[in-house]
Amino acid sequence: MDDVRGIAARVLLASFDGPTLPGWARRRLEQGLGGICLYGTNIVDRPQIAALNRAVHEANPRAITSLDEEGGDVTRLYYLEGSPHAGHAVLGRVDDVDLTRAVAADVGTQLLEHGVDLDLGPVADVNSTPDNPVIGVRSFGADPVLVGRHVAAWVEGVQSAGSGACLKHFPGHGDTTADSHLALPTVDQPMSVLRARELAPFASGIRAGALAVMTSHVVLPAVEPDVPATFSAAATRLLRDELGFDGLLVSDALDMVGASGGRGIPAAAVLALKAGVDLLCLGSSFTDERVQDVQDAIVAAVDAGDLPRERLVEAAGRVDRAVEQVAALRAASTSAPQPEASRRAALEAVDGALGLDRSLRGAQVLRLVTGTNEAVGHAPWGLPAAGLVLGGTPVRDVVRGDEPWHDLGPEPVVVLVRDGHRHAWAEQVIEQVLRRRPDAVVVEMGWPAQDPSEQGRLRTWGASAASSAALDELLAGVAP
Missing domain, CATH: 3.20.20.300 (Glycoside hydrolase, family 3, N-terminal domain)
Incomplete structure (x- = not known):
């Protein structure tokens, strides 16, 4: 055999x-x-x-x-x-x-x-x-x-x-x-x-x-x-x-x-x-x-x-x-690199109502860690660490059981989440943050459950580096 x-x-x-x-x-x-x-x-x-x-x-x-x-x-x-x-x-x-x-x-x-x-x-x-x-x-x-x-x-x-x-x-x-x-x-x-x-x-x-x-x-x-x-x-x-x-x-x-x-x-x-x-x-x-x-x-x-x-x-x-x-x-390969295509798509895809006429540079950024699946693994997501919004300031990771709304500073607040509707604790954190800071911006970077109807709610339809960079530009007020 x-x-x-x-x-x-x-x-x-x-x-x-x-x-x-x-x-x-x-x-x-x-x-x-x-x-x-x-x-x-x-x-x-x-x-x-x-x-x-x-x-x-x-x-x-x-x-x-x-x-x-x-x-x-x-x-x-x-x-x-x-x-x-x-x-x-x-x-x-x-x-x-x-x-x-x-x-x-x-x-x-x-x-x-x-x-x-x-x-x-x-x-x-x-x-x-x-x-x-x-x-x-x-x-x-x-x-x-x-x-x-x-x-x-x-x-x-x-x-x-x-x-x-x-x-x-x-x-x-x-x-x-x-x-x-x-x-x-x-x-x-x-x-x-x-x-x-x-x-x-x-x-x-x-x-x-x-x-x-x-x-x-x-x-x-x-x-x-x-x-x-x-x-x-x-x-x-x-x-x-x-x-x-x-x-x-x-x-x-x-x-x-x-x-x-x-x-x-x-x-x-x-x-x-x-x-x-x-x-x-x-x-x-x-x-x-x-x-x-x-x-x-x-x-x-x-x-x-x-x-x-x-x-x-x-x-x-x-x-x-x-x-x-x-x-x-x-x-038969004929293609050449087209990196601009992803930037254009990522910027066009972001929807929702930012509701702000000011830059969010220097914002306090809360990243709700809802976990991921094995296909995604541990690829990074959120906002660029050295980008326009964070500027090198560390993002604050929030896990189940945390209560980040108790010690928010006076700076603008941005909350990042993936598939928030599938995690009751994440929705509760968002509710408590908005209760104390109604001007906070909430960004869904996973699959959204519904259309955003309130100001300060954005959807990126993904959390890749392309989507993160597009979000950074939009929040910093420099996107075209």
């Missing part, structure tokens, strides 16, 4: 800790490992990222390098300082497909420069549930038609720069109130709703030529009851037969509870392959032994007749074809 072992290696997208390629990963790449996915734990700076991806390609020129670079809140290239690119919700709010295409092309130029073959984006989910804990501002919006046109523009922009795009999270993660990193969510809607809402943006991205699609660890009973899409042959048929996608199908990370909870990653890997997944994203912080366990499970499943060898060969073939497609994209 040695040939099966080699084929099994080809369908694995592995990971490791640290900023350099470990010896075991190099050896596996030399033996045909399918690829490497980078996470925040791998990031020191951008030259290091480029060197790391070069090392991967030197070990195996046919390996796929990948990471999450959605623009906005989810970034890996800029994990330590925040993304300079406008996020999906910002772009959906502005609703200019040419601008979306330009921002995505700018992202693509950075991916190409740093040796990334496959961008795990765009997010094609329709954020139809404001309480969604994991999608939110990662989505272009709540309207499937709007989301579809921007998904297509993003695909075109990224791929024009020479890196592949991967639509996620099929068939849709927008109508959930649970995070599949931590649980197994369900989207319990009839097929008529799924086709009109969840599937429509994926169809747009496929027509735009997306190289890959990523599965979701979400149960959609109308597609297949009790089975997350990653393990659902019916979901794969929906993608292949109804939407006509014949490209690379990538799993979301198998270390997520929605996939491996109660069964383990090796078993999840076999189930995903059986359902039609081609490239298995194993998750973060893997070791040689853990990769070996997954490879052994795949070989054992083929040996036992539980996983058809033909299915494994088909999956590896799609991985190989994706490598050729990336090479073709790079050969």
Whole structure:
């Protein structure tokens, strides 16, 4: 079964800790490992990222390098300082497909420069549930038609720069109130709703030529009851037969509870392959032994007749074809950097009523720390530390249980929050601050629950460095 072992290696997208390629990963790449996915734990700076991806390609020129670079809140290239690119919700709010295409092309130029073959984006989910804990501002919006046109523009922009795009999270993660990193969510809607809402943006991205699609660890009973899409042959048929996608199908990370909870990653890997997944994203912080366990499970499943060898060969073939497609994209790359596009989008997206005719330079800035999801990780957010408003003055982080309204000074007050409506304690802090300082400015930097109706309420539709810089300009009174 040695040939099966080699084929099994080809369908694995592995990971490791640290900023350099470990010896075991190099050896596996030399033996045909399918690829490497980078996470925040791998990031020191951008030259290091480029060197790391070069090392991967030197070990195996046919390996796929990948990471999450959605623009906005989810970034890996800029994990330590925040993304300079406008996020999906910002772009959906502005609703200019040419601008979306330009921002995505700018992202693509950075991916190409740093040796990334496959961008795990765009997010094609329709954020139809404001309480969604994991999608939110990662989505272009709540309207499937709007989301579809921007998904297509993003695909075109990224791929024009020479890196592949991967639509996620099929068939849709927008109508959930649970995070599949931590649980197994369900989207319990009839097929008529799924086709009109969840599937429509994926169809747009496929027509735009997306190289890959990523599965979701979400149960959609109308597609297949009790089975997350990653393990659902019916979901794969929906993608292949109804939407006509014949490209690379990538799993979301198998270390997520929605996939491996109660069964383990090796078993999840076999189930995903059986359902039609081609490239298995194993998750973060893997070791040689853990990769070996997954490879052994795949070989054992083929040996036992539980996983058809033909299915494994088909999956590896799609991985190989994706490598050729990336090479073709790079050969045809025409994009140039367009950094101004993100600044323009971020400024245009901010809405609400500032209600002030004075600068807020030197304001007391309270940042309500409501936490984040694993996709976002620990990328910084808020206002630039050395920007116009703060000017080097530290921001004051407020956590649950704090009562910052008791010792506010006479300076203007700015309150920053993400997804405040999902955290009762944050809403209570805002209420108490406004009771004592009615002139305070409250800025929602996550997904807003409703339109702002009061003066002093702003929405940025994201918390990336691009959105933070735009907010800084607006609060300081220097934005055009």
